[in-house]
Amino acid sequence: MNGLMAIYQKELAMYFRSPIAYFVIAVFLLGTGYFFVYNIFLTGIGTMDQTFQNMGILLVTLVPILTMRLFSGEYSARTMELLATLPLRPWQIVIGKYLGAATMLLIMTLATGINLIPLFLYGNPEGSTIFAGYIGFFLLGLACVAIGQFFSALTQNQIVAALITVPVLLAFWFVGHLAAFQGSVWLRELFGHLSFAVHFGDFIRGLIRSEAVAFYLVVAAIALTLNASFLQWRR
Amino acid sequence: MIALESVSKRYGPKTIIHDISFEVAKGEIVGFRGPNGAGKTTTMRMIAGYTTATSGKVSVAGYDMASQNEEAAKRLGYLPEHPPLYDVLEVTNYLRFVAKVKGIPRAAVRRELDRVIQACRLEAVTDKETYKLSKGYRQRLGLAQALLGDPEVLLLDEPTAGLDPGQIQETREVIRSFGENHAVLLSTHILPEATLICRRVAIINQGRLLAVDSPSGLQQASEKTNQVSLLVSGPADAIGDAIRSVDGVISVHARPNGTRGELLSVDCQVDNRDGVEAAIARVVAGRWSLHRLERQQPTLENIFLRYVGEGART
Numbered sequence: 080m081n082g083l084m085a086i087y088q089k090e091l092a093m094y095f096r097s098p099i100a101y102f103v104i105a106v107f108l109l110g111t112g113y114f115f116v117y118n119i120f121l122t123g124i125g126t127m128d129q130t131f132q133n134m135g136i137l138l139v140t141l142v143p144i145l146t147m148r149l150f151s152g153e154y155s156a157r158t159m160e161l162l163a164t165l166p167l168r169p170w171q172i173v174i175g176k177y178l179g180a181a182t183m184l185l186i187m188t189l190a191t192g193i194n195l196i197p198l199f200l201y202g203n204p205e206g207s208t209i210f211a212g213y214i215g216f217f218l219l220g221l222a223c224v225a226i227g228q229f230f231s232a233l234t235q236n237q238i239v240a241a242l243i244t245v246p247v248l249l250a251f252w253f254v255g256h257l258a259a260f261q262g263s264v265w266l267r268e269l270f271g272h273l274s275f276a277v278h279f280g281d282f283i284r285g286l287i288r289s290e291a292v293a294f295y296l297v298v299a300a301i302a303l304t305l306n307a308s309f310l311q312w313r314r
Numbered sequence: 315m316i317a318l319e320s321v322s323k324r325y326g327p328k329t330i331i332h333d334i335s336f337e338v339a340k341g342e343i344v345g346f347r348g349p350n351g352a353g354k355t356t357t358m359r360m361i362a363g364y365t366t367a368t369s370g371k372v373s374v375a376g377y378d379m380a381s382q383n384e385e386a387a388k389r390l391g392y393l394p395e396h397p398p399l400y401d402v403l404e405v406t407n408y409l410r411f412v413a414k415v416k417g418i419p420r421a422a423v424r425r426e427l428d429r430v431i432q433a434c435r436l437e438a439v440t441d442k443e444t445y446k447l448s449k450g451y452r453q454r455l456g457l458a459q460a461l462l463g464d465p466e467v468l469l470l471d472e473p474t475a476g477l478d479p480g481q482i483q484e485t486r487e488v489i490r491s492f493g494e495n496h497a498v499l500l501s502t503h504i505l506p507e508a509t510l511i512c513r514r515v516a517i518i519n520q521g522r523l524l525a526v527d528s529p530s531g532l533q534q535a536s537e538k539t540n541q542v543s544l545l546v547s548g549p550a551d552a553i554g555d556a557i558r559s560v561d562g563v564i565s566v567h568a569r570p571n572g573t574r575g576e577l578l579s580v581d582c583q584v585d586n587r588d589g590v591e592a593a594i595a596r597v598v599a600g601r602w603s604l605h606r607l608e609r610q611q612p613t614l615e616n617i618f619l620r621y622v623g624e625g626a627r628t
Binding site: 081082084085086088089092093096097156157158159160161163164165166167168314 | 359362363364365366384385387388390392394396398399400401402403407411412414415416417443459
């Protein structure tokens with residue numbers, strides 16, 4: 080447990096000592112703020128539906144920047160040789176790093192709460208629906224971070240890691256649209272089940288479905304397991 | 315403490331390390347010597363558990379690296395070829411991170427950090443981010459992290475690379491004092507280092523272990539055959555035949571002198587009898603003009619080069 084915590088603290092320390100975290104958080108908050116103001120003033124209705132949709136897309140494009148250095152950075156700085164020879168198991172490295180990135184995600188998520196202040200002051204929004212939306216947003220982020228972290232383990236080059244992660248995450252986001260073109264029910268259902276956006280839609284509507292929660296968690300677990308197995312195999 | 319039994323490493327069809335076996339005991343510093351690409355770093359990495367051996371067994375402090383990796387890692391300090399530093403972390407925070415992963419109790423961390431900072435002379439840079447450090451400091455910080463937790467086994471890949479002469483001497487002292495109660499395997503390009511602080515030297519080339527012996531043992535083995543070098547002008551064949559006829563000459567190798575084409579450089583392996591070089595001088599000087607003749611001391615550098623040369627020919 081000590082080792083895992085040490086990795087976690089090191090990751091957080093490294094995020095806040097490099098400009099990347101500040102950049103990602105700033106871009107995310109600016110984008111979210113813009114979408115919020117745009118959506119609310121355009122519709123005049125105090126809901127977060129459209130804003131959550133926009134936040135989801137923004138997250139999918141920003142997560143790769145957050146995760147690209149997690150392993151690629153270790154390879155290029157040759158610090159992986161240190162991590163791999165310290166008394167650490169691969170899963171401790173993987174989980175420690177994952178928790179570090181997830182904490183950044185949590186900070187990003189909580190920081191958007193500032194948008195809710197005027198919403199609650201001047202409107203009459205449904206608190207439970209917004210809460211469900213936030214749960215969905217964080218779960219979506221957890222799945223994206225795990226995928227980004229896995230791809231970061233495959234290459235020494237951070238840019239390449241990000242460039243692989245972006246299309247994969249976008250594919251997970253948009254795969255639901257393919258369902259409309261499928262003749263077979265089986266394929267329609269499959270694409271629907273795999274879609275980040277479809278499951279996120281449930282949360283935005285205020286539904287916390289166990290199937291959707293499980294989907295994001297299973298995706299994250301598979302990515303993390305692949306990540307740890309890859310580190311083990313690399314030896 | 316460190317034991318390699320018939321260890322080989324293959325990457326695809328290519329064999330990098332061929333059937334290496336040796337041991338490093340407690341209280342012993344063993345130097346690991348070989349030209350670039352000889353397999354030193356790969357061997358170090360297998361002992362450290364960064365890569366696994368394709369066949370054979372590597373054990374550290376009695377633990378098999380293949381199956382008890384984590385137990386072995388607790389007893390191992392490792393300085394890789396490139397000091398593994400996190401650029402944005404400050405020296406103290408970096409060492410604190412490594413100390414925590416090594417499982418040093420919270421109460422002892424401060425004391426342990428002070429110990430290694432003092433031993434590696436890092437007092438002046440404790441608050442600096444590691445990317446601001448000079449090469450010498452980076453190397454010493456790498457050594458400091460390896461020393462954390464007082465591991466039973468220390469693996470150092472080129473620990474003095476990039477240091478100035480004063481720092482080299484200080485680092486040597488740190489390693490020497492550490493080696494009194496621990497097992498240290500140290501790879502180095504610099505031969506005096508091996509001679510000065512190592513009890514034994516392992517010579518490796520092209521993935522094969524050529525010799526493991528004390529510096530004096532290697533020297534004695536080598537003294538049985540000495541080398542006499544000549545610079546002479548005349549026909550190579552005739553000179554070669556003349557020298558070979560001298561009693562005590564084992565082999566003769568003649569080649570044109572690189573800088574002066576008309577001259578011939580001749581290297582002769584001779585046995586350790588007295589007067590062999592005088593006999594060679596008499597035979598050569600009587601018929602051709604002899605410009606220089608010297609008997610070369612079997613320094614460790616020459617011994618190493620001879621081993622590596624023989625290894626390459628076989």
